Amino acid sequence: MDFCISLILFNRLKKGPSLQTDQHLPPLSYLASALVLLCLLILTAVTIAVAKIHLGPFNIVCILLIASIKSSLVLLYFMHLRSEIWAVKISLISTILVLAIFISFTFWDVAYR
Amino acid sequence: MEPTGEIKNDTTGQKLGMWLFLLTEILLFGTLFVLYSVYYAKYTADFASSGKELNLLVGAANTVILLISSFTVVCAITALRQNDPTRSIVFLILSISLGMTFLVNKYFEWGHKFATGHYPGSELISSGPVGKSIYLALYYIITGLHGLHVLIGTLILLLCALLIHYKRITQENYILLENSGLYWHLVDLIWIFVFPLFYLIA
Numbered sequence: 451m452d453f454c455i456s457l458i459l460f461n462r463l464k465k466g467p468s469l470q471t472d473q474h475l476p477p478l479s480y481l482a483s484a485l486v487l488l489c490l491l492i493l494t495a496v497t498i499a500v501a502k503i504h505l506g507p508f509n510i511v512c513i514l515l516i517a518s519i520k521s522s523l524v525l526l527y528f529m530h531l532r533s534e535i536w537a538v539k540i541s542l543i544s545t546i547l548v549l550a551i552f553i554s555f556t557f558w559d560v561a562y563r
Numbered sequence: 564m565e566p567t568g569e570i571k572n573d574t575t576g577q578k579l580g581m582w583l584f585l586l587t588e589i590l591l592f593g594t595l596f597v598l599y600s601v602y603y604a605k606y607t608a609d610f611a612s613s614g615k616e617l618n619l620l621v622g623a624a625n626t627v628i629l630l631i632s633s634f635t636v637v638c639a640i641t642a643l644r645q646n647d648p649t650r651s652i653v654f655l656i657l658s659i660s661l662g663m664t665f666l667v668n669k670y671f672e673w674g675h676k677f678a679t680g681h682y683p684g685s686e687l688i689s690s691g692p693v694g695k696s697i698y699l700a701l702y703y704i705i706t707g708l709h710g711l712h713v714l715i716g717t718l719i720l721l722l723c724a725l726l727i728h729y730k731r732i733t734q735e736n737y738i739l740l741e742n743s744g745l746y747w748h749l750v751d752l753i754w755i756f757v758f759p760l761f762y763l764i765a
Binding site for chain 1: 575578579582583586589590593594596597600601603604605619623626627630631633634636637638640641644645741744745748751752755756758759763764765
């Protein structure tokens, strides 16, 4: 589904700089990448610390939330998603949405049988 | 507007194609996480007790290894774009070494599990609680598939290092390196979720 949407949008907007990749933008500097790495390492430590505290069912929610923040950092900065063409952004968001629905609805179904 | 077929370097197309492939990989691991979530709901206590038996230190070390390797891959791209292919190759070799360290750690982890009788199909597992057996099945499948991706990613990065050396990837034409970097970051992304789900649910 998201492949079709991407193709339609790609064809509609086949003009101008909106379809260019970020090849014309400067690369992520060493300092910026190092800062992102530092944030990721700190968040890893936080995750492990949170896991040691007993929050009951909220443990897994907290941990997955921190994991989402870490993955957002990797996606936005290391994978250049910030400067990526919006066909890619929309495809990724719709994939995550599909997965979220898949996981949550299945979980919900099984948990309340 | 010239037709797409006549563009020599279609970096947009190559980038988009790589992203589409990454999305299929996300769905691949995503379905395994669906399985995990269902069985976690059903056997929460067994999952928690099985999680305690995994070595948190090795898991954390693997997480740090992959995060640093993602950083070095980004540095490799930056170095190449700043017209320093030698430094780029050095960063790639660092990433490859970190990837191989990850695989060696995995070997020791799995080896320890096998040595204590927790290998797939063992008597110890089938005679134990069902939740634990499912947890271990998911552990082997997910970390095994992920390990395979780490191996493939390592080989792709090695290929990139060679291509830079033989000037097939250059400061002007580095889309291959970028796409390989994307694959490696995806491998890191998957582990960012695998680590808490297996090592931190105790």
